[in-house]
Amino acid sequence: MSSTTSFVQPDHRLTLIPGPIEFSNPVLAAMSTPSQAHTSPEFIATFQSVLKNLRKLFKSTNPKTQAYVLSGSGTLGWDIAASNLLTAGDDVLVLSTGFFSDSFADCLRIYGAEVDVVTAKVGDVVPLDQVKAKLSEKSYKAITITHVDTSTSVVSDVEAISKLVKQVSPETLIIVDGVCSIGVEDLEFDQWGIDFVLTASQKAIGVPAGLSILYASERALDIALNKKETTYFASLKRWTPVMQSYESGKGAYFATPAIQTITALRASLDEILSEPLDARFAKHEQVSTEFKNAVNKLGLQILPVSRDVAAHGLSAVYFPEGIDGNELLKKLAQKGFTVAGGIHKQLVGKYFRVGHMGYSVYAGHIPAFTKALEESLKELK
Amino acid sequence: MSSTTSFVQPDHRLTLIPGPIEFSNPVLAAMSTPSQAHTSPEFIATFQSVLKNLRKLFKSTNPKTQAYVLSGSGTLGWDIAASNLLTAGDDVLVLSTGFFSDSFADCLRIYGAEVDVVTAKVGDVVPLDQVKAKLSEKSYKAITITHVDTSTSVVSDVEAISKLVKQVSPETLIIVDGVCSIGVEDLEFDQWGIDFVLTASQKAIGVPAGLSILYASERALDIALNKKETTYFASLKRWTPVMQSYESGKGAYFATPAIQTITALRASLDEILSEPLDARFAKHEQVSTEFKNAVNKLGLQILPVSRDVAAHGLSAVYFPEGIDGNELLKKLAQKGFTVAGGIHKQLVGKYFRVGHMGYSVYAGHIPAFTKALEESLKELK
Numbered sequence: 001m002s003s004t005t006s007f008v009q010p011d012h013r014l015t016l017i018p019g020p021i022e023f024s025n026p027v028l029a030a031m032s033t034p035s036q037a038h039t040s041p042e043f044i045a046t047f048q049s050v051l052k053n054l055r056k057l058f059k060s061t062n063p064k065t066q067a068y069v070l071s072g073s074g075t076l077g078w079d080i081a082a083s084n085l086l087t088a089g090d091d092v093l094v095l096s097t098g099f100f101s102d103s104f105a106d107c108l109r110i111y112g113a114e115v116d117v118v119t120a121k122v123g124d125v126v127p128l129d130q131v132k133a134k135l136s137e138k139s140y141k142a143i144t145i146t147h148v149d150t151s152t153s154v155v156s157d158v159e160a161i162s163k164l165v166k167q168v169s170p171e172t173l174i175i176v177d178g179v180c181s182i183g184v185e186d187l188e189f190d191q192w193g194i195d196f197v198l199t200a201s202q203k204a205i206g207v208p209a210g211l212s213i214l215y216a217s218e219r220a221l222d223i224a225l226n227k228k229e230t231t232y233f234a235s236l237k238r239w240t241p242v243m244q245s246y247e248s249g250k251g252a253y254f255a256t257p258a259i260q261t262i263t264a265l266r267a268s269l270d271e272i273l274s275e276p277l278d279a280r281f282a283k284h285e286q287v288s289t290e291f292k293n294a295v296n297k298l299g300l301q302i303l304p305v306s307r308d309v310a311a312h313g314l315s316a317v318y319f320p321e322g323i324d325g326n327e328l329l330k331k332l333a334q335k336g337f338t339v340a341g342g343i344h345k346q347l348v349g350k351y352f353r354v355g356h357m358g359y360s361v362y363a364g365h366i367p368a369f370t371k372a373l374e375e376s377l378k379e380l381k
Numbered sequence: 382m383s384s385t386t387s388f389v390q391p392d393h394r395l396t397l398i399p400g401p402i403e404f405s406n407p408v409l410a411a412m413s414t415p416s417q418a419h420t421s422p423e424f425i426a427t428f429q430s431v432l433k434n435l436r437k438l439f440k441s442t443n444p445k446t447q448a449y450v451l452s453g454s455g456t457l458g459w460d461i462a463a464s465n466l467l468t469a470g471d472d473v474l475v476l477s478t479g480f481f482s483d484s485f486a487d488c489l490r491i492y493g494a495e496v497d498v499v500t501a502k503v504g505d506v507v508p509l510d511q512v513k514a515k516l517s518e519k520s521y522k523a524i525t526i527t528h529v530d531t532s533t534s535v536v537s538d539v540e541a542i543s544k545l546v547k548q549v550s551p552e553t554l555i556i557v558d559g560v561c562s563i564g565v566e567d568l569e570f571d572q573w574g575i576d577f578v579l580t581a582s583q584k585a586i587g588v589p590a591g592l593s594i595l596y597a598s599e600r601a602l603d604i605a606l607n608k609k610e611t612t613y614f615a616s617l618k619r620w621t622p623v624m625q626s627y628e629s630g631k632g633a634y635f636a637t638p639a640i641q642t643i644t645a646l647r648a649s650l651d652e653i654l655s656e657p658l659d660a661r662f663a664k665h666e667q668v669s670t671e672f673k674n675a676v677n678k679l680g681l682q683i684l685p686v687s688r689d690v691a692a693h694g695l696s697a698v699y700f701p702e703g704i705d706g707n708e709l710l711k712k713l714a715q716k717g718f719t720v721a722g723g724i725h726k727q728l729v730g731k732y733f734r735v736g737h738m739g740y741s742v743y744a745g746h747i748p749a750f751t752k753a754l755e756e757s758l759k760e761l762k
Contacts, residue, residue, distance in 0.1 A: 009415045012415045012417075015416035015417060015418050015421075019637065020417075020419065020637065020640060021416065022415070022416045023415070023416055028414075031412040031413045032413040033409075034391065034393045034404070034409065035396040035403045035404055035589075036396060037398050037401065037721070038401065040394075071452055071454050071457070071590065071592075071593075072453055072457075073452050073636040073639075074636065075613070075635070075636035075637075076453075076614040078613060079612060079613050079614045106613070107613035107614075110613050111613075200637065202637055208416075208641040208642070209419075209452065209639045209640055209641075210639030210641070212452075231491065231612060232456070232460050232487070232488040232491050233453065233456050233457040233460045233488075233615075234612075234614075235491075253724075255456035255457070256400065256401065256455065256456075256581065258454075258589065258590050258591030258639075258642070259590055260412055260589040260590075261589070261641075261642070338421060340418070
């Protein structure tokens with residue numbers, strides 16, 4: 001990666017939305033890696049490193065699990081789960097903590113799943129006793145958990161839900177939407193008995209958008225590899241031998257991989273794994289807590305009903321009474337920070353969202369933003 | 382794009398495979414654009430420029446056509462065509478000029494299409510009278526044409542085939558796989574009455590892999606927008622309002638776009654459209670002819686049965702008698718050039734493929750490669 005050494009980012013407004021996040025210099029430099037063939041020794045080494053390191057990111061040691069990196073986005077991961085793990089008519093239990101959980105349910109229905117959605121109170125998780133009641137009522141082929149719903153910043157307790165599933169309905173596949181969680185919230189794939197996680201590059205994984213990243217259990221693979229295909233590009237039957245080949249150090253072809261973005265993923269995974277994962281999670285928790293404390297001190301309230309269900313990679317914060325939300329976002333932009341409006345349909349216009357994941361957490365962007373928020377609020381009063 | 386000014390590519394082996402191709406410095410520099418929100422004014426301006434310029438690339442002036450840019454690859458374009466334009470049971474006529482035409486047929490079958498494949502002689506196109514006979518026999522919902530099949534380097538006459546379809550079976554949708562043609566072979570979307578073209582970023586469009594680029598006619602859109610969805614991420618119903626919104630200068634969301642790669646696409650389209658398209662096509666034809674002449678002069682033969690059916694963006698060349706193909710590819714790599722082996726199943730190991738598209742055509746890489754080829758052949762004799 002000889003092109004990376006002198007790379008410096010020009011001044012720009014800091015992107016503190018809950019994804020895409022800010023990217024480190026080595027990651028951005030890797031994006032401009034000169035052309036390589038998809039079967040060149042250079043790219044094979046890159047993709048091999050990525051696939052091996054994804055095992056570490058998912059804390060998986062079982063060699064029968066499999067990581068996948070496809071050109072796409074988090075959304076494509078829903079199609080991949082639906083088309084590879086489910087058959088039309090299958091019952092699926094969706095735990096909804098916001099907009100993205102509901103959209104996942106929409107996707108599942110398109111593939112013919114019979115979906116039951118249990119919706120949490122806004123800002124809260126689905127209570128475990130409700131999950132237990134639903135699982136006892138019907139034999140579900142799968143349950144979906146949105147680890148962190150980016151619309152509400154609510155984090156679900158995947159470990160506790162998985163434990164419950166194993167007790168009440170062990171045959172139910174556990175599918176986790178980890179788009180806004182992988183790389184910032186703990187997820188122990190093997191230990192918790194997860195079957196499938198879908199995520200994307202542009203959030204806590206710290207790489208520009210364009211990659212759909214997936215992780216499948218032996219049980220999930222067994223289903224996917226023995227199922228009649230209903231899609232082509234999204235078919236794990238097509239991709240499994242390709243990923244196995246690259247991971248073993250040999251090139252293979254089904255569709256051309258996004259060489260530059262995968263090279264950036266290599267750089268990011270190298271950075272992420274340069275410290276113990278648990279230290280990374282603790283760092284995010286610390287910065288998240290400091291930011292939420294500062295926000296409260298400024299008289300603002302977060303959307304989640306309690307800190308216990310508040311994610312660590314972003315904060316959803318209500319606009320204060322008497323302040324025009326759009327004016328606040330404009331002020332913040334003038335001060336050099338892009339944050340996001342709220343998208344939960346019941347609360348649009350009432351809150352904003354600040355991402356604090358990856359590079360920004362390490363580069364000190366969050367205290368700088370907190371200062372800008374304090375100044376902006378003063379100026380608008 | 383203030384990050385681009387000092388960008389210089391380090392020395393590297395030139396990638397002269399038929400995609401991914403070599404990328405220009407402005408394109409690679411745009412890949413490392415610092416983070417922008419997908420709804421930031423900067424990215425909206427970028428995406429708007431891309432969508433407007435794609436109309437020019439497809440020589441379309443009808444405002445009711447629509448361009449799409451999704452995270453994905455050329456292969457995803459097959460799924461998009463199949464799932465948005467066809468219904469299970471539809472009859473489709475596939476004109477096969479190689480591996481990629483056949484793979485497209487595989488994809489269509491997965492979505493339930495009844496596929497008739499007319500296969501050309503290896504290295505040739507499907508004769509027009511055979512196309513006419515098939516179209517007269519059955520009422521096809523769609524015909525697929527692989528404009529350039531990258532496995533054989535054969536270019537089909539999309540204009541003549543389209544004219545025939547309009548005469549014999551005007552209700553048949555004309556679907557073109559333009560992965561290895563758009564940006565190097567002429568395609569007049571409106572004029573020829575094409576309904577759908579799928580292509581990708583990493584060939585003559587000159588941008589790193591990771592984008593599925595599509596262009597739909599009013600008639601195709603009418604079908605796609607009124608059809609029951611069978612996929613979610615690939616659904617043009619979901620993407621059409623998003624593309625219309627960005628093209629009109631407003632942000633929208635369905636799935637996070639690949640901001641950096643789309644910014645690179647903007648840079649590449651700016652370069653491509655800085656000269657008249659027909660001048661670009663003529664330049665490619667000239668370099669292609671010079672290369673094929675040189676190859677013949679060295680005693681080597683191209684795979685297509687005649688120059689009339691040989692594409693201008695790549696050359697498929699038989700290894701000469703008495704020379705080990707792998708040794709030749711190794712020699713070329715030592716001299717700084719990566720070319721591709723052959724992948725047509727009847728001819729694997731018997732030929733190699735050289736891409737001459739985009740940046741390499743303008744940067745003088747092809748004469749340099751020709752020299753290396755000549756030297757390598759001498760050394761191996």
